[in-house]
Amino acid sequence: MSSALWLRPALAAQILDHARAEAPREACGLLIGRGGAVEAVVPARNAAEEPTRFFRLDERDLVHGMFDAERRGLALVGFYHSHPEGVPEPSPTDIAQSHYPDAAHVIAGLRGDPMLAAWRLRYGEAERLPLEVTELQPAELSQSANRKGVQTAVVIAALLALALMIALSLALLPPAPRIPVP
Numbered sequence: 001m002s003s004a005l006w007l008r009p010a011l012a013a014q015i016l017d018h019a020r021a022e023a024p025r026e027a028c029g030l031l032i033g034r035g036g037a038v039e040a041v042v043p044a045r046n047a048a049e050e051p052t053r054f055f056r057l058d059e060r061d062l063v064h065g066m067f068d069a070e071r072r073g074l075a076l077v078g079f080y081h082s083h084p085e086g087v088p089e090p091s092p093t094d095i096a097q098s099h100y101p102d103a104a105h106v107i108a109g110l111r112g113d114p115m116l117a118a119w120r121l122r123y124g125e126a127e128r129l130p131l132e133v134t135e136l137q138p139a140e141l142s143q144s145a146n147r148k149g150v151q152t153a154v155v156i157a158a159l160l161a162l163a164l165m166i167a168l169s170l171a172l173l174p175p176a177p178r179i180p181v182p
């Protein structure tokens with residue numbers, strides 16, 4: 001069963017504006033809200049080595065976004081990213097690198113008429129989700145699946161990535177200076 005995702009037109013416009021502003025790099029960010037209802041779009045930095053071809057959410061922005069959601073009593077609904085020269089369909093890399101089976105993925109395709117599409121990417125497969133862009137929240141979406149589990153998994157993954165980054169930067173520090181013996 002595929003649950004739908006709902007976005008207000010202003011939030012859809014925010015994703016497309018971010019996508020256009022970042023082009024030719026891929027833009028990315030978090031979608032926070034409740035169930036399938038997106039309440040806020042939180043832009044993140046793209047930390048991929050080749051940001052014109054791939055995206056990777058900056059770990060600090062990810063952790064920051066998650067805490068921001070928690071503070072507002074919201075949960076992580078999913079992620080968004082853009083295809084500056086492509087269509088809003090997941091690439092093989094998007095599918096292979098999706099580690100959050102319950103998260104929704106909104107993709108902004110800027111080729112031709114800019115378009116958004118929502119997907120669920122899991123177990124090596126992409127499933128398209130109905131995406132409702134309306135001012136009023138569709139009734140069937142008001143209290144859908146609780147995605148608390150996604151949030152916890154993402155926070156743990158992000159904290160691990162952050163810890164790894166810190167460990168790496170410590171390992172790269174120059175050795176301590178030798179103290180001259182009198």
Ligand SMILES: [Zn+2]
Nearest residue numbers: 081090091094
């Ligand atoms: Zn992609």
